[in-house]
Amino acid sequence: MSLLSLSGVTCRFGGITALNNLSLDLPAGAITGVIGPNGAGKTTLFNCITGAYRPSEGEIRLRGESLLGMPPHRIARRGIARTFQNIRLFPSMTVWEHLMVVQRGGGLRAALAPLGLSGPAPRHRAEQALERFGLAPFRDRLATTLPYGVMRRVELARALTAEPALLLLDEPVAGMNHEEAAGVASLLQGLVADGLTLLLIEHDMGFVEQLCQRVHVLDFGTLIASGTPAEIRRNPAVIDAYLGVEA
Amino acid sequence: MLLQQLVNGLTLGAVYTLVALGFSLVMGVLGILNLAVAELFMLGGYVGLTLMLDGQPLLVGLGAAALFTGLLGVVVERVAYQPLRHAPPIAPLLSTLGFSVIFQTVATNVWGSDPLLLPPELMDARYQLGSVSVGQAQLVVMATAVGLVVGLALVMRHTRFGTGLRAIAENRDVARLLGVPAPLVTSGAFALSGAMAGVAGVLIGLHYGALTPFVGVEVGLKAIAVMVVGGTTSIWGVLLAGPLLGVLEVMTVAFGGAAFRDMTVYGLMILTLLLRPQGLLGRAGGAQRV
Numbered sequence A: 001m002s003l004l005s006l007s008g009v010t011c012r013f014g015g016i017t018a019l020n021n022l023s024l025d026l027p028a029g030a031i032t033g034v035i036g037p038n039g040a041g042k043t044t045l046f047n048c049i050t051g052a053y054r055p056s057e058g059e060i061r062l063r064g065e066s067l068l069g070m071p072p073h074r075i076a077r078r079g080i081a082r083t084f085q086n087i088r089l090f091p092s093m094t095v096w097e098h099l100m101v102v103q104r105g106g107g108l109r110a111a112l113a114p115l116g117l118s119g120p121a122p123r124h125r126a127e128q129a130l131e132r133f134g135l136a137p138f139r140d141r142l143a144t145t146l147p148y149g150v151m152r153r154v155e156l157a158r159a160l161t162a163e164p165a166l167l168l169l170d171e172p173v174a175g176m177n178h179e180e181a182a183g184v185a186s187l188l189q190g191l192v193a194d195g196l197t198l199l200l201i202e203h204d205m206g207f208v209e210q211l212c213q214r215v216h217v218l219d220f221g222t223l224i225a226s227g228t229p230a231e232i233r234r235n236p237a238v239i240d241a242y243l244g245v246e247a
Numbered sequence B: 001m002l003l004q005q006l007v008n009g010l011t012l013g014a015v016y017t018l019v020a021l022g023f024s025l026v027m028g029v030l031g032i033l034n035l036a037v038a039e040l041f042m043l044g045g046y047v048g049l050t051l052m053l054d055g056q057p058l059l060v061g062l063g064a065a066a067l068f069t070g071l072l073g074v075v076v077e078r079v080a081y082q083p084l085r086h087a088p089p090i091a092p093l094l095s096t097l098g099f100s101v102i103f104q105t106v107a108t109n110v111w112g113s114d115p116l117l118l119p120p121e122l123m124d125a126r127y128q129l130g131s132v133s134v135g136q137a138q139l140v141v142m143a144t145a146v147g148l149v150v151g152l153a154l155v156m157r158h159t160r161f162g163t164g165l166r167a168i169a170e171n172r173d174v175a176r177l178l179g180v181p182a183p184l185v186t187s188g189a190f191a192l193s194g195a196m197a198g199v200a201g202v203l204i205g206l207h208y209g210a211l212t213p214f215v216g217v218e219v220g221l222k223a224i225a226v227m228v229v230g231g232t233t234s235i236w237g238v239l240l241a242g243p244l245l246g247v248l249e250v251m252t253v254a255f256g257g258a259a260f261r262d263m264t265v266y267g268l269m270i271l272t273l274l275l276r277p278q279g280l281l282g283r284a285g286g287a288q289r290v
Helices: A042-050 A072-078 A095-101 A108-112 A120-132 A148-161 A178-193 A205-211 A229-234 A236-243 B002-030 B036-053 B058-084 B090-111 B136-158 B160-170 B172-177 B182-208 B215-220 B222-230 B235-255 B258-275
Strands: A002-013 A016-027 A031-035 A057-062 A080-082 A166-170 A197-201 A214-219 A222-227 B126-129 B132-135
Touching: A002 A042, A002 A197, A016 A042, A016 A057, A016 A197, A016 A214, A016 A222, A031 A042, A031 A178, A031 A205, A042 A072, A042 A080, A042 A166, A042 A197, A072 A080, A072 B172, A080 A148, A095 A120, A095 A148, A095 B160, A120 A148, A148 A178, A178 A197, A178 A205, A205 A229, A214 A229, A214 A236, A222 A229, A222 A236, A229 A236, B002 B036, B002 B132, B002 B136, B002 B160, B002 B182, B002 B215, B002 B222, B002 B235, B036 B058, B036 B090, B036 B182, B036 B215, B036 B222, B058 B090, B058 B182, B090 B215, B126 B136, B132 B136, B136 B160, B136 B182, B136 B235, B160 B172, B160 B182, B172 B182, B182 B215, B215 B222, B222 B235, B222 B258, B235 B258
Parallel strands: A031 A197, A031 A214, A080 A166, A166 A197
Antiparallel strands: A002 A016, A002 A057, A214 A222, B126 B132
């Protein structure tokens, strides 16, 4: 059963085709990887899914419901969250406030209710995220003053506070050492065990092999290969375009 | 004498602070100067004072003014800002300027260009505190302003609307990805901004005992100077600059002469732009968005 399906998605900017007739399905409860050289359209793919860009052609469906033309905040409330390659936190907010920004329920009443009185759910979710990501000691610190690895965890915690069905991760271990990356890997595996579906952009092929059940390879906006990590390793087109010949 | 002038200056400063917060709510979120705020300030004054002259209590006057100018604030957003949100910032600036001219014209036609005078017996009680005499109206002005500022701070920090608004101000795209309904929150910012200005209009009428359709230009625009001196990115800066400029103005009139009154206020604004462009309490490096 696929959670998200893209069919024939094309995204053009002026004369540039950033995504070309892309079709793929994300199976629920799995980790799917997207790899490809810089400028292959990986981040554009994320932007189309989250509603930041509107594809020129094609269809994107979440659980069968079309997301095209839906504003980003509504898509987010349908259950899609993402993190960024370059961390994007709010400079004037504490770690706790980052988690409280996340909004699920709607309506004017909910908007005006004091955070403490808007029901235990949001605070409870935020408390859980603090625990899970080891952020409790940093709760009232300004998020952008924290060490890099902690900021990454804040971003991840913020995305998960929305309790999404699908989480898009844009290079979650960029700039991390081996140990930190291994920590993130086991964290992500724990999330998937809890039923989350992940779509992961990553350059670290070892990380991709360790985590992903399925990998899609993009080159110049076109899907050139799909398969298990082992199949991708052997695929001549992929070796040509991206992985290079192994010494 | 000095102490008395200080009280008078703080009263005026309280009004400046409210209007400046009205400007900075929209400025902080969208980076545009909503010039219509100055005239919403004037219109709020007329609506509230007209009701009070009709015998309605103060709270009804303040509430009606807030409601009226809050709704008009949303109208301004829908007509003057929404359709132009992808245009260069000068476009919404000019369209809100258009709105302010229209508001002023409408007010002149409805209420006339002669000052609306409040009967001297309205809030004429005076309280003697040592050598300082404080009028009932002054107390009302200051208490209302303090109450609204505290209320605004609580809303910004402790409601979904407030945290959503702050998130949008910092990064609109990321805020939307977190489920913050940006269009709704933006309309809310315009409504709140208009309501703050409208209440301030009632207060200035009570303080002066009179109102003219030109009070938006005379007083409302000074709030822009307050916002610039305080720093457009800092609510705390506005809270410091409002009273400061109010006192500065009153002192200038008392000890320097009325002719220099506006010169010191706007002079300080220019000096701020030249010497400390981020404002008194603005974040260093965060240049002001005017």
